[in-house]
Amino acid sequence: MEFTTKQIxxxxxxxxxxxxxxxxxxxxxxAVLVDTCFGGxxxxxxxxITDQPITLITTHSDGxxxxxxxxxxxxxxxxxxxxxxxxxxxxxxxxxxxxxxDVFTVGEYRLEVIWIPGHxxxxxALLDRQHRFLxxxxxxxxxxxxxxxxxxxxxxxxxxIVKLNAMRRDGLFDTVYPAHGDAVVPADILEDHxxxxxEVLSGTAVPAGPAPxxxxxxxxxxxxxxxxxxxACL
Numbered sequence: 001m002e003f004t005t006k007q008i009x010x011x012x013x014x015x016x017x018x019x020x021x022x023x024x025x026x027x028x029x030x031a032v033l034v035d036t037c038f039g040g041x042x043x044x045x046x047x048x049i050t051d052q053p054i055t056l057i058t059t060h061s062d063g064x065x066x067x068x069x070x071x072x073x074x075x076x077x078x079x080x081x082x083x084x085x086x087x088x089x090x091x092x093x094x095x096x097x098x099x100x101x102d103v104f105t106v107g108e109y110r111l112e113v114i115w116i117p118g119h120x121x122x123x124x125a126l127l128d129r130q131h132r133f134l135x136x137x138x139x140x141x142x143x144x145x146x147x148x149x150x151x152x153x154x155x156x157x158x159x160x161i162v163k164l165n166a167m168r169r170d171g172l173f174d175t176v177y178p179a180h181g182d183a184v185v186p187a188d189i190l191e192d193h194x195x196x197x198x199e200v201l202s203g204t205a206v207p208a209g210p211a212p213x214x215x216x217x218x219x220x221x222x223x224x225x226x227x228x229x230x231x232a233c234l
Contacts, residue, residue: 001038003045006183009133011107014183015045019143020064021179023135026050027107034126034135035059035179039067057104057111058095059137060120061085062146065179069095076104078115081122084151098124111135116164118157119145125164133175140164140190143181144228148211148219154231158197165190185226192225199224200231207233 004016005024015022017037024046025032031054036042046054056072059065061084069075077085079097086093100115104126111126119138126135138145139160147154167173168187176185199205200222207220211230218232 001040003037003040003042005045005049008177008183009131011109012177013049014177015042016183017042019180021183022065023177024049024054025106025109025111026052027105027109028052030055030106032057032104032106032109032111033072035065035137036068036071038064041071042068043071055104055106056095057098057124057126058085059125059135059179060123061088062120062138063088065137076102078113078122078124080115080117081120081124084120084122114164114167116160118153118155118160119147120151121153123160127167127173129172132171132173133177134164134173134187135177137179140176140185140187140193141178141181142185142189142226142228143178144221144230145193147229147231148215154197154201158194158201161190161193161197165194189226192227196222196224196227196229200229200233203233205233 001018006014011026013024023034031050031052056075058077075095076098077095082093102113104111114125116123116139174187205222208223209221211219
């Protein structure tokens with residue numbers, strides 16, 4: 001599967017592969033890659049943009065986010081995600097642990113780690129307070145969030161959305177760079193994510209349609225405004 005690259009901000013590129021997206025941020029002497037898509041040779045795609053040393057940050061361990069991890073000798077992941085990563089048949093995780101509040105500097109950007117469990121136990125986002133953006137992994141997006149299966153925890157997801165929405169209301173970010181759906185979305189989509197989580201948890205959500213055929217029949221698609229998720233309401 002080929003990669004396509006598109007610059008979306010100064011020194012920030014989206015690298016897309018069949019419906020999933022990584023982000024490359026570059027500076028004069030270093031670069032940061034967030035996630036590695038399904039697999040293949042994402043390093044070559046990065047090398048068309050920068051020849052600087054690249055640090056990999058993994059938002060979570062779903063297979064479409066860590067397919068090329070072996071290409072990068074320096075990798076970080078939230079420590080709460082290690083067990084899940086190790087259980088997914090990719091071999092023992094070689095990443096260094098990162099925690100809430102850790103900061104990665106690349107050029108003009110300072111990426112602060114925000115722990116947002118729910119989609120997976122160690123899901124993490126990266127916040128740049130000065131430039132007011134959030135790299136969100138799968139947790140915030142205009143695509144359909146997988147909330148069914150291994151490691152998903154809807155109550156924890158809701159709490160993470162509440163946390164991020166409070167940060168948004170405090171003016172810490174107004175733009176989100178997600179791994180699926182649109183490459184750039186307004187941060188107020190969090191209001192729709194919160195409303196949808198509340199409806200599903202309360203049992204008042206009405207399915208908007210079936211999930212893809214590879215899911216069990218109990219899994220349905222739920223929507224509220226711009227937010228969507230796959231979930232099994234039993």
